[in-house]
Amino acid sequence: IENVFKLAEKEFELKYxxxxxxxxxxxxxxSFTFNQKExxxxxxxxxxxxxxxxxxxxxxxxxxxxxxxxSDHNGVSFSFNGDISNIKSLDSQTLSNAIIKKEALIxxxxxxxGIQEQWLILVVGQTSPDSYKxxxxxxxxxxxxxxxxxxxxxxxxxxxxxx
Numbered sequence: 001i002e003n004v005f006k007l008a009e010k011e012f013e014l015k016y017x018x019x020x021x022x023x024x025x026x027x028x029x030x031s032f033t034f035n036q037k038e039x040x041x042x043x044x045x046x047x048x049x050x051x052x053x054x055x056x057x058x059x060x061x062x063x064x065x066x067x068x069x070x071s072d073h074n075g076v077s078f079s080f081n082g083d084i085s086n087i088k089s090l091d092s093q094t095l096s097n098a099i100i101k102k103e104a105l106i107x108x109x110x111x112x113x114g115i116q117e118q119w120l121i122l123v124v125g126q127t128s129p130d131s132y133k134x135x136x137x138x139x140x141x142x143x144x145x146x147x148x149x150x151x152x153x154x155x156x157x158x159x160x161x162x163x
Contacts, residue, residue: 001032001080004039008046009078016051022073023050025065025080032064046078090124090132092140095151098122099144106145120146124153134160 005025012019025046034042045062052059053070102120109118124132134153139160142149149163 001027004034004042005046005078005080007039008043008050009076011043012047012050012078013076015047019051019054020073020075021050021054022071022077023079024069025050025078026067027080028064028066050078088132089135090138091135092138094132095122095138096142099142099146099149103144103146117147118145119148119150120144121150121152124151134158136160 042062042064046065049059049062049065050068050070051057053068099120099122102122106118110116124134134151139151139162142162144163146163148161151160151162153159
């Protein structure tokens with residue numbers, strides 16, 4: 001499957017050289033299979049569907065895709081993330097643990113740069129097995145030594161201020 005997305009990425013780049021984007025694609029199921037004869041058709045479906053999304057043209061979504069998230073970029077990059085139902089939601093304990101982990105380093109940060117006011121930016125991506133969906137109900141204000149805390153959702157380019 002990875003090879004198909006790499007081929008689709010290259011074909012998209014050749015066919016639409018002026019469009020630069022990152023396309024994160026979630027599959028309906030991780031067990032999506034196809035035979036070698038179908039490979040070109042699958043690549044074409046991916047390319048056409050993603051192009052349609054960029055142009056707000058209604059092109060039928062291929063059956064094997066569940067969701068595609070597109071962001072502007074300086075190149076073309078396609079990735080797939082398996083079954084979308086396997087992506088965990090960010091819970092308050094995981095968020096709190098990430099802040100506490102960085103909190104332990106705040107004195108080191110101050111000593112290294114000499115700036116008393118420290119901000120923390122936590123980045124959540126959706127391209128690895130450790131990715132999280134943002135559950136906005138856990139994005140409460142938090143007590144911390146950091147002056148400000150932001151959570152940045154990488155591929156959606158969304159930021160949330162937690163403090």
